Amino acid sequence: MDKLERYAEILDSAALHARATPQLTHSDPDLSVADAYRIQKLSVDRRLARGERRIGVKMGLTSRAKMLQVGVDEVAWGRLTDAMLVEEGTAISRARFVHPRVEPEVAFLMKAPLAGKVTAAAALAAVEAIAPAMEIIDSRYENFKFALSDVIADNTSSSGLVIGSWNDPAMDFSNLGVYLEIDGEVTQVGSTAAILGHPLRSLVAAARLVAEAGEEISAGDIVMAGGITAAPNLAPGQTVRTTVQGLGSVMFQVEA
Numbered sequence: 001m002d003k004l005e006r007y008a009e010i011l012d013s014a015a016l017h018a019r020a021t022p023q024l025t026h027s028d029p030d031l032s033v034a035d036a037y038r039i040q041k042l043s044v045d046r047r048l049a050r051g052e053r054r055i056g057v058k059m060g061l062t063s064r065a066k067m068l069q070v071g072v073d074e075v076a077w078g079r080l081t082d083a084m085l086v087e088e089g090t091a092i093s094r095a096r097f098v099h100p101r102v103e104p105e106v107a108f109l110m111k112a113p114l115a116g117k118v119t120a121a122a123a124l125a126a127v128e129a130i131a132p133a134m135e136i137i138d139s140r141y142e143n144f145k146f147a148l149s150d151v152i153a154d155n156t157s158s159s160g161l162v163i164g165s166w167n168d169p170a171m172d173f174s175n176l177g178v179y180l181e182i183d184g185e186v187t188q189v190g191s192t193a194a195i196l197g198h199p200l201r202s203l204v205a206a207a208r209l210v211a212e213a214g215e216e217i218s219a220g221d222i223v224m225a226g227g228i229t230a231a232p233n234l235a236p237g238q239t240v241r242t243t244v245q246g247l248g249s250v251m252f253q254v255e256a
Contacts, residue, residue, distance in 0.1 A: 003028075004035060008042035011154055014140035020098050021140055025147045036152035037213065044079045044155060052081040055222055056110075057210060058135065059202045060156035062195045062226025072148055075202065077209045078156035080222060086136070086162045091253040092234075097138040097159060100234040103227035104180045104242040106173065106192055106199050107133035107163050110223065114207045115216035123203045126217075129166035130173055130199075132244040134180075134252070135224055136160030137231055161224055164242075164250030174198045177245040178228050182238050188229035192244070199225040 001009070007024055014021040024039075025031050048054065060076040061067055067074075086092055094100065111128035138159035139146060151157055173192055180188040195202050202225040210217055217223060234240070236256040243249040 004039050005042055007039045007153060008046065011039070011140055012043045012046045014098070015159070018096055018098050020142040023141050023146055023150045024153055025150050031149040031153075033149055033152060036149040039153035040078065040155050041213070043153070044081070047081055047083070052083045054079060055082050055085070056080040056224070057206055057217060057221065058156060058158050058161070058224035059206055059226040060151070060158075062202050066227075075196070075205050075209070075226070076148070076152050076156050077206055078158045080158065080161065080224065084158065084160050086160050086252055088162055088164055088250050089252065091255045092136065092160065093255050094234065094236045095256060097136070097234075098140055099144055100136050100138040100159065101231035102180070102234055102240055103135045103137060103231045104178050104188065104190065104229055104244070105133045105135050105227060106195070106225050106244060106247065107131045107161070108169075108203055108223040108225065109166055110217055110219055110221045112219050113216050114203070115211040116207060118204055118207045120198070120200045120204055123200055123207060124169060127169045127203070130169045130247065131166045132164040132242055132247045132250045133224060134162045134240065134242050134250055135227065136162070136234070161222070162250055162252045163222070165248050167247050171246060173247070174200075176247065179243055180229060180232070181241045181243070182232065184239070187232055190229040192228060194228045195226045202226050
């Protein structure tokens, strides 16, 4: 087992057992972004070998504020599997996670493959539908602290996704109001424009980055466009709801 395979095993085990692990860059400060993506793939491949199925991709670092905070000028991406899907309106177990948080997002459902350098118009033409969504993020690192290479290796902290009803993508979704409620109290307010100025730009970036990895976004895939607001912590007993103007709402609950 080489170094990257060992790192992939560490992160996979941390996710499986909901146990925090030290940042990889603490012991390997020169870990590159390219190697981090290799670790991510190796880690997700372990899950696929256990029977999980790839269902799409997620985008991260899609707001200018987050890019500046991390010190990068490029978005990141991760892989989604069917085991990460949470049925809308149901409950998740807090015990499955290390220190989970939630982000309001929008999700795309693809009707055609998409890969490489594409225009926004071509990206939109490949979209079957758009939905309000939430991503459960859960860094496997201690104290939810990480460098860029760490978070990429950790599948960009992706741990779960909840998707609401699908809508016709012909509507203008460039600047829709979004709010996140926890137990009926609005805790976050934002706009879909927080996603690179327009969620379609995230889909364009996804097509390019996935192609650079030798893969493609396939028909039937889900693409999570990226976080719209800050991500509050999740705790047992909460009811969490995101509403996106014109798209509807999506909800889940948190159990112990």
